[in-house]
Amino acid sequence: MSAKLHVTLITETFPPEINGVANTLGRLCDGLRLRGHRVELVRPRQEEDQVRTADDDLLLCRGWPIPGYPGLQWGQSSMHKLLRRWTRQRPDVLYIATEGPLGLSALRAAKRLGITVISGFHTNFQQYTSQYGLGVLTRALTHYLRWFHNRSQMTVVPSVTQKQELGRRGFDRIELLSRGVDSQLFHPAKRSTELRECWGLKADDIAVLHVGRLAPEKNLGLLKTSFDALQASYPQLNLKMIVVGDGPQRAELEQRLPQAIFCGTQRGEALAMHYASADVFVFPSMTETFGNVVLEALASGLGVIAYDEAAAAQHIRHGHNGALAMPGDEEGFIDAARWVLEDSETLRRVRLNARQHASRQGWDAIIDVFERQLHSASQVGKVMPLGQVQL
Structure with missing residues (x-):
């Protein structure tokens, strides 16, 4: 010892x-x-x-x-x-x-x-x-x-x-x-039908989630750009943007994303439920030393779209348990998001692989x-x- x-x-x-x-x-x-x-x-x-x-x-x-x-x-x-x-x-x-x-x-x-x-x-x-x-x-x-x-x-x-x-x-x-990551706290089993109904979503609808501080260094302008592109590419899907967190850019984001649902700061079990009740996680930041939220999203069984650096580079294999873009390549980021939603089987497979990987990262x-x-x-x-x- x-x-x-x-x-x-x-x-x-x-x-x-x-x-x-x-x-x-x-x-x-x-x-x-x-x-x-x-x-x-x-x-x-x-x-x-x-x-x-x-x-x-x-x-x-x-x-x-x-x-x-x-x-x-x-x-x-x-x-x-x-x-x-x-x-x-x-x-x-x-x-x-x-x-x-x-x-x-x-x-x-x-x-x-x-x-x-x-x-x-x-x-x-x-x-x-x-x-x-x-x-x-x-x-x-x-x-x-x-x-x-x-x-x-x-x-x-x-x-x-x-x-x-x-x-x-x-x-x-x-x-x-x-x-x-605490893979028992952040777990797909925390998915809440009631919460999704509050978001206006049915079983087959898609919740696109972002969790983090709403501040300039997080590159949040890409949230709107990528979400708009997904809606244009997949008009047959009912997509809803869900934003968890707070910060100096919240008011501006609420204006730019009027149809999005802003949930404010969440902690513990409530945060885990918000993760698990979503389907896709969009993380456009390029200033992270790590980005704990990436592992939390993977553990919750979400399809994660991020730039190929920090936690995403370390834990996501593109096309297997998430989708990556070269840092700063906004078109590549949007294409990665499109790929995740290309068909339901792709998303199902990515989410399963995400959970399996994160469950080993205690x-x-x-x-x-x-x-x-x-x-x-x-x-x-x-x-x-x-x-x-x-x-």
Whole structure:
């Protein structure tokens, strides 16, 4: 049996906040604790923490809202607080999941104390800047992210395409840590006839689903383009666009897709029911480090159409358990969607293969890999202080 570790996880987002990073970190934290490791969490205070105080396994700091991202925060720089805490109770290894002020202060405190750091590259912030009209910042942000992650012993990324991209940009010591899916929660058996009737659909009608944050970086203009093309190509089918999620582009999308049904944010069993009650999943984003929703849709037995990168590249075999297009090829994306709906047997076969593949992508194997990475890093830290790991 491997030695039990004291792992400190530093993040600016964590459940019950709803986003892919929070979901992943919650799974990693729970998985390590189930295996007997001590996991200390350092994060900003959330609304649910109003009467909660810090303890040996939780350190709360002040946070500031992130513009355009309601409910998410930057964590306050807390270097001196972290130095005092880790001098008294020294972790074996840190996992820094976010690169904001809190993550930076943790990196500096760890360097001063000689504690080994693993960092996680969870969000393509350098790609988001152009989507928000801040393209001039892209180079500076990429430089900062490279500097930040190259000061850690290892940077873990969720997909092979992300590993290749960061390698080309000069990021060092990159390792793969993929993502899993709860295939019992996300299951075709959660399909609800009542929910489909509320959507105005009968048994043979087609629900085209999108799940995710409704924001500029998600390339949501392609939702309307592809849905319009499907309606024009298959006028004999009763197609309905279903959108699950919220964000700054919701009002604009509601205007552009007046016949679509917008369901807002869904969680847990309700989210699983929305997935399973659909038939096709359309995911036009090109800024994902992974895209957990792709695995959730596959596990729910949907025909997934996506660009050939991140989770889709890793888990979809075109023509077998989904349909892919080259990144940025909108016509190819629309053709992939048309192919999925070409005949009912094609869709039935793709959905069956999707479920079979996703049912083998559990979190246990991901936790195994993460546990080995943490052990490996902690051993390095015993012989070489972080201060020697520099560029």
